[in-house]
Amino acid sequence: MGFRHWLPIVALVAVFTTPLSPAAAAARQQVSDPVAPAGEQQATNLTLRYGPAAATTIHRPGSSYVKVHFAAFKLVPGDYVTVADPARREVHTYYADLARGSGYTKHGGNGFAALSIDGDTAVVTLHTAGPRDPARLAGLGYGVRIDRYYRGFTQDEIAARTPASFSVCGTDARRDVVCYRDSHPVEYARSNAVARHLLNGTGHCTAWRVGNTNRMLSNNHCIQNAAALASSEFQFDYQCATCGGDDPGPGVKVSGAQFLKSSPNTALDYSLFSVNNFAAVQQFGTLYLDPRLPVAGERIYIPGHGNAWPKRLSLFEDTQGGATCKIDVVSSGVFTGYRCDTSGGSSGSPVLVASSHKVIALHRQGGCPNRGSRISEVYNEISTLIDNTPPATSS
Missing domain, CATH: 2.40.10.120 (Thrombin, subunit H)
Incomplete structure (x- = not known):
């Protein structure tokens, strides 16, 4: 994902050919x-339960980052969830005890958000430390639910939103x-x-x-x-x-x-x-x-x-x-x-x-x-x- 041309340089330069009045100059100085502008929140409803294929992918083409928010997060001790890019250049790890794993952020209300993943794709995977009974754990409410994510604006979106x-x-x-x-x-x-x-x-x-x-x-x-x-x-x-x-x-x-x-x-x-x-x-x-x-x-x-x-x-x-x-x-x-x-x-x-x-x-x-x-x-x-x-x- 390229970042060099998020904003054309010409859009950042204001040239004034006539002197500003003192009032106008003062107004400019106070800004x-x-x-x-970086991105926006997107609603979703993804559930990751215990089972043979406990993984899901959030992909927004062209986005500069994806930041996943968990509304519910209940794991068996020793198990963990990773949030990573497809190449696993970045991997953030979360356990039932959040103090054990990677950093996270809070955004009001319940749940937490993983640290962001650079690029337009985040792969969320539930890893188990041993054999598990998926049906029993599902009945007890184990698993994770993703209610929203934040995605980084594309180059064109940032250019359009930046004054x-x-x-x-x-x-x-x-x-x-x-x-x-x-x-x-x-x-x-x-x-x-x-x-x-x-x-x-x-x-x-x-x-x-x-x-x-x-x-x-x-x-x-x-x-x-x-x-x-x-x-x-x-x-x-x-x-x-x-x-x-x-x-x-x-x-x-x-x-x-x-x-x-x-x-x-x-x-x-x-x-x-x-x-x-x-x-x-x-x-x-x-x-x-x-x-x-x-x-x-x-x-x-x-x-x-x-x-x-x-x-x-x-x-x-x-x-x-x-x-x-x-x-x-x-x-x-x-x-x-x-x-x-x-x-x-x-x-x-x-x-x-x-x-x-x-x-x-x-x-x-x-x-x-x-x-x-x-x-x-x-x-x-x-x-x-x-x-x-x-x-x-x-x-």
């Missing part, structure tokens, strides 16, 4: 980068992170801590690890409360293997755990939280905060999942090797401003400063200049909840 954006300033200069592996190795390495966020099966943002412990940051307009976090999954290492190759792997997916602290979109627009199965994502490293006032003209860069695409880096403003991204507006209220390219789905991305390779702002708004909450303001509210001290050998 947060939206949660990127014009003011977040790409001139020419979109973003490239796959792997494009900079050799030329900008530190920027490439720092991007590993950034994950794609799937919210409630239907929207995409960006989130990232902060500090040495199990802590992550994103925008509050992406994760408003504990219920939104419970419906969220985070995909690390979702990036192309080759520059421009449109060849991302499945990465590593984890679910949200504890909602720790937040500030609304009318203020600093952040949410601090933890994830389940933290050990699985520690390998991708973390980011540290640089809690100071930005400096005009200092170089910055932004890794993120704009348009829900595989991770890209915004290093240059318009032309590769040309003017680098920089701080254009040091301070405006709680904001700092820049012309680094972003788009819907970039919400929650870290804005890193090249002098320390630490985070100077939390991206949240488009407008050219685009804007983020100054991380010094965020740090003042979360400093007691994170460990922001890098190891002695870390830059």
Whole structure:
């Protein structure tokens, strides 16, 4: 399934030939980068009972992912259900005791949803640890029932649902992170801590690890409360293997755990939280905060999942090797401003400063200049909840 052309670049660029009035400019500045449209919920009624062929397939041609929701789930201890793609590149495993298996998400009401499967097909299979009596187990209500699933929009559907954006300033200069592996190795390495966020099966943002412990940051307009976090999954290492190759792997997916602290979109627009199965994502490293006032003209860069695409880096403003991204507006209220390219789905991305390779702002708004909450303001509210001290050998 290709992702490179979900949105034509021209649809992301707005060019104004006449100056905006102060009121119009202010209105543009107040528009947060939206949660990127990702998919929709679909009703179904599939029952998987004990027997010789205990499997079912959900296939929606062209969909970018399938996320299965179980309304009922009753298994004999030791038995389990897998949700996988046909090639078993991704396999999520669930036991009667959900704490034993893969991560899952909650979407209100009864039941739970498996972590998503990239691509347009999910195969759900019931595995038994020994001989079973299907008739007796059916009479006792054993088995699973799928009442709905979330499917990722096709390329054309995403293009039709995404409004014009003011977040790409001139020419979109973003490239796959792997494009900079050799030329900008530190920027490439720092991007590993950034994950794609799937919210409630239907929207995409960006989130990232902060500090040495199990802590992550994103925008509050992406994760408003504990219920939104419970419906969220985070995909690390979702990036192309080759520059421009449109060849991302499945990465590593984890679910949200504890909602720790937040500030609304009318203020600093952040949410601090933890994830389940933290050990699985520690390998991708973390980011540290640089809690100071930005400096005009200092170089910055932004890794993120704009348009829900595989991770890209915004290093240059318009032309590769040309003017680098920089701080254009040091301070405006709680904001700092820049012309680094972003788009819907970039919400929650870290804005890193090249002098320390630490985070100077939390991206949240488009407008050219685009804007983020100054991380010094965020740090003042979360400093007691994170460990922001890098190891002695870390830059």
